[in-house]
Amino acid sequence: MKNELEKYQENANSQSLEAGFNILNQIPEELIWLENFTSKATQKTYKSTVKKFCAMFEIQNLDNLRSINSMHIIKFRDAMKANGEKNSSINNRMAGLSSLFKHLIEKQIIKVNPVYGVKAMQKNYRKVSSRALNNQEVQAILNQPDITKLLGLRDKAILSILFNVGSRVGTISNLKVSDVYEEDGYMILDMHLKGDKRNKVAVNSHIQANIRNYFTRLGYYDENNKLRSDINLNLPVFPRMSNNPKLNDLTKPISTKSIWQLWNKYVLKAGIERTRPHCARSTFITEAFKAGGDLQHIQKTAGHSDPRTTESYNHNAAEHKNSASFKVSFG
Secondary structure, three states, X not given: OOOHHHHHHHHHHOOOXXXXXXXXXXXXXXXXXXXXXXXXXXXXXXXXXXXXXXXXXXXXXXHHXXXXXXXXXXXXXHHHHHOOXXXXXXXXXXXXXXXXXXXXXXXXXXXXXXXXOOOOOOXXXXXXXXXXXXXXXXXXXXXXXXXXXXXXXXXXXXXXXXXXXXXXXXXXXXXXXXXXXXXXXXXXXXXXXXXXXXXXXXXXXXXXXXXXHHHHHHOOXXXXXXXXXXXXXXXXXXXXXXXXXXXXEEEEEOOHHHHHHHHHHHHHHHOOOOOOOHXXXXXXXXHHXXXXXXXXXXXHHHOOOOXXXXXOOOOOOOOHHHOHHHHOOOO
């Protein structure tokens, strides 16, 4: 299905040059704002937010949308809370609306951002529910893919990134060949994060080996383990694959649903219960702390904007023996 911007462009292309420019000039700024996000996930979330907001207040046209005030935002926030949405989701939707109105201010269409001054929902920094796996469980899962086959090599590389970087499944799905490269002697994954952000992460030898083995079998690397010059850099790193190679489609990325499915398949084979892909994120962060990793570095690798979020993934037992109280002794 074509998006709204494509419809405007097609209409413009079908007209004379002068008429085409006139049509493109008529594209509403709200649409330009949305299409300017490079992340399809961000586009989808923010578009859904605006639709929900407009439906709640029966907004029928752009003039109505551009004339709302802070009370509309407050009522929208409170309605989401009453419907049971998580505080983080509510804040994300409010950030989307704020971004829209900020864009309209920059274009001198409105003067005030109605989201400014509206209190965000309090973030919850309690321990995340996804458990951290132990070393034996992790190794059991990593041993499951059949690496004699291309599909198994792909899946092993995906699992390796999940456990050794703690990436979200959406981030892995969005990786393109151009996002994997060497810099100063390190293999880098340039990952797309939530909110249209990027995060360059140097990866360890396990990920390097798994990606090189996978890319070599895929035909992307030459005999010197370098990317061939004729490979399309816009191809997904992890495309859709099947046990039947004839059904492989190297031009389309693996879906997040498929990553969940391959996770469930391998943890079932490994005989491990109570897990989901997010457990790999908890495992990575917990192990990084246990190994003496610095909070700032772990936070950056995990792609968190707030260090308290990173801390909430740390499942290491509290070291009560290090309490400062033991340094003082008043009888």
